Amino acid sequence: MVYLLRKRGAWWQDRFHDIGARITAPREIVIAVLQETDDHMSASDVYIRAHKINPSIGLTTVYRTLDMLTQLGIVQKFDFGDGKARFELVNNPGGKKHHHHLICMNCKTIVDYTEFLDEELEFINKTQEKLSKKYNFKITDHAISFYGYCDQCR
Amino acid sequence: MVYLLRKRGAWWQDRFHDIGARITAPREIVIAVLQETDDHMSASDVYIRAHKINPSIGLTTVYRTLDMLTQLGIVQKFDFGDGKARFELVNNPGGKKHHHHLICMNCKTIVDYTEFLDEELEFINKTQEKLSKKYNFKITDHAISFYGYCDQCR
DNA sequence: CTGTATGCAAACGTTTTGCATGCGA
DNA sequence: TCGCATGCAAAACGTTTGCATACAG
Numbered sequence: 001m002v003y004l005l006r007k008r009g010a011w012w013q014d015r016f017h018d019i020g021a022r023i024t025a026p027r028e029i030v031i032a033v034l035q036e037t038d039d040h041m042s043a044s045d046v047y048i049r050a051h052k053i054n055p056s057i058g059l060t061t062v063y064r065t066l067d068m069l070t071q072l073g074i075v076q077k078f079d080f081g082d083g084k085a086r087f088e089l090v091n092n093p094g095g096k097k098h099h100h101h102l103i104c105m106n107c108k109t110i111v112d113y114t115e116f117l118d119e120e121l122e123f124i125n126k127t128q129e130k131l132s133k134k135y136n137f138k139i140t141d142h143a144i145s146f147y148g149y150c151d152q153c154r
Numbered sequence: 155m156v157y158l159l160r161k162r163g164a165w166w167q168d169r170f171h172d173i174g175a176r177i178t179a180p181r182e183i184v185i186a187v188l189q190e191t192d193d194h195m196s197a198s199d200v201y202i203r204a205h206k207i208n209p210s211i212g213l214t215t216v217y218r219t220l221d222m223l224t225q226l227g228i229v230q231k232f233d234f235g236d237g238k239a240r241f242e243l244v245n246n247p248g249g250k251k252h253h254h255h256l257i258c259m260n261c262k263t264i265v266d267y268t269e270f271l272d273e274e275l276e277f278i279n280k281t282q283e284k285l286s287k288k289y290n291f292k293i294t295d296h297a298i299s300f301y302g303y304c305d306q307c308r
Numbered sequence: 309c310t311g312t313a314t315g316c317a318a319a320c321g322t323t324t325t326g327c328a329t330g331c332g333a
Numbered sequence: 334t335c336g337c338a339t340g341c342a343a344a345a346c347g348t349t350t351g352c353a354t355a356c357a358g
Contacts, residue, residue: 022312022357043347058315063348071259079233083323084347102291105225111289116281123277127270131300135265137256139302146285148293176332176337197323212340217323237348238322 011092015072026050026057030065031089034075038096040086040110073140082108100144106153120144169226180204180211184219185243188229192250194240194264227294236262254298260307274298 012031016023033049034041041049047062066087069075078086080103088096100120102111128139148154166185170177187203188195195203201216220241223229232240234257242250254274256265282293302308 020312024313024357026314056315060316060349061314064313077235079235081231081233081239085235102285102289102293104291105294111291113285113289115288116284119277119280123273126273128300130270131256131267132302134269135256135267136305136308137258137265137300137302138308139256139300140259141301143297143299143301145297146282146291146293147295147297148286148291151290154290154292174337178332178338180339198321210340214324214341215339218338 012074015074019072021068025054026061027065029053029057030062031069031074034087034089035092038112040078040080040088042084042086044084046087076141076143078143080108080110081105100146102146102148104150104153105147106149109150111150166228169228173226175222179208180215181219183207183211184216185223185228188241188243192266194232194234194242196238196240198238200241230295230297232297234262234264235259254300256300256302258304258307259301260303263304265304 010028010031013023016027029050030046033046033053037049039045043063043066044059046066047057047059050057050062066075066077070077070087074089074092075087076090078088078101080086080101090096090098096112097114098117099112099114102113103109104111124142128142131137132139164182164185167177170181175181183204184200187200187207191203193199197217197220198213200220201211201213204211204216220229220231224231224241228243229241230244232242232255234240234255244250244252250266251268252271253266253268256267257263258265278296282296285291286293
C-alpha cells in the first residue's frame with residue numbers, strides 16, 4: 001500500500017527524496033529527454049532537446065543534473081574519444097537493456113550490442129568477485145568496449 | 155638476416171617507415187617517455203617529462219605525436235573521467251602487459267590489473283568473433299573497465 | 309521562511325588550428 | 334631540394350564556478 005502510494009511518482013523520485021534532493025522542472029525534463037531517446041547524448045544534445053521543451057532551462061543545470069544522476073547511478077557517463085562525455089539512462093523501466101559498445105575509430109559510430117551477455121555475465125561476475133577481494137574495491141559497474149572499424153570504414 | 159638488420163632500429167621505427175612518417179627527435183622522445191613509466195600519462199604529463207629531456211619540444215607536437223601513435227595502434231588512449239585523456243604504450247617489448255582498469259569513482263585512482271586474463275581471453279575472443287560477424291566490424295582492440303570505490307573511499 | 313536549485317556570464321583547462329620556420333630523407 | 338614536422342600564439346571547445354535570484358519543501 002505504502003509502496004503503491006510511493007509508486008505514484010516517477011520511478012526516480014524515491015531516490016531523490018532519499019537524499020533530500022528536490023524535484024524540479026529542469027530535473028524532470030532532463031530525465032524525460034534521456035528517456036525519450038536511445039542515442040548516446042552529450043550534455044549539449046540534452047540541453048538542446050530540453051530547451052525545446054522549456055526554453056528557460058540553462059546548460060549549466062543540465063550539466064549539474066547529469067552529474068548528479070551519474071553519482072546516483074541513474075545515468076552512466078561514457079567517453080568515446082570525441083572530446084565530449086555521453087550519457088545514458090540505466091536500468092529504467094522500459095528503457096535500454098544492459099549493453100556494451102562497438103566503436104568505429106574512424107567515423108566514431110557507436111553500435112550498442114546486447115547479444116552474448118550470458119557468457120559475459122558469468123565472466124564478469126567471476127572477475128568482479130576476484131578483483132573486489134584482491135584490491136578491496138566495492139565494484140558497482142563495468143564497461144566493455146570493442147574498438148575497430150565499421151563496415152564503411154574498414 | 156634482413157629481419158636482424160631491420161631490428162637494429164627501435165622497435166617502432168619500421169611502422170613509421172611503412173607509412174612514410176619521419177623519425178624525428180620529438181617523436182623519439184615522446185616514445186621514450188612513454189616507455190620509461192608505468193603511469194597513465196596525460197598529454198601534459200608527457201610534455202613535462204619530454205621538456206626536461208629537450209626543452210625545445212612543444213606541447214602541440216606532443217599532442218600530434220600521441221594522436222599519430224594512437225592511430226597506429228602503438229599507444230592506447232583512455233579517458234577516466236577527469237577531463238584529460240591518458241595514454242599508454244601497448245605491446246611494446248619490455249613494456250606493460252595486457253591489462254585492464256579498476257577505477258575509483260570518488261578519488262579517480264586507477265588500478266591496473268593483469269590477473270584473470272585467461273578467462274578473459276576466451277570470453278573476449280568468442281565475443282569478438284561473433285560481433286565482427288554480426289556487425290561487419292574489423293575489431294582491433296578492446297577495453298574492460300570496472301567502476302566502484304577503492305579501499306579508502308568505500 | 310529557509311536553503312537548495314537555477315540561470316547567466318565569466319573563468320578554466322584541455323585540445324586544436326593557422327602559419328611561418330626547421331629539418332629529415 | 335621538397336615537403337612533412339615543428340613551435341608558437343591564438344582560438345576553440347567542453348565543462349566548471351561565482352553569484353544573485355527563484356522556488357520547492
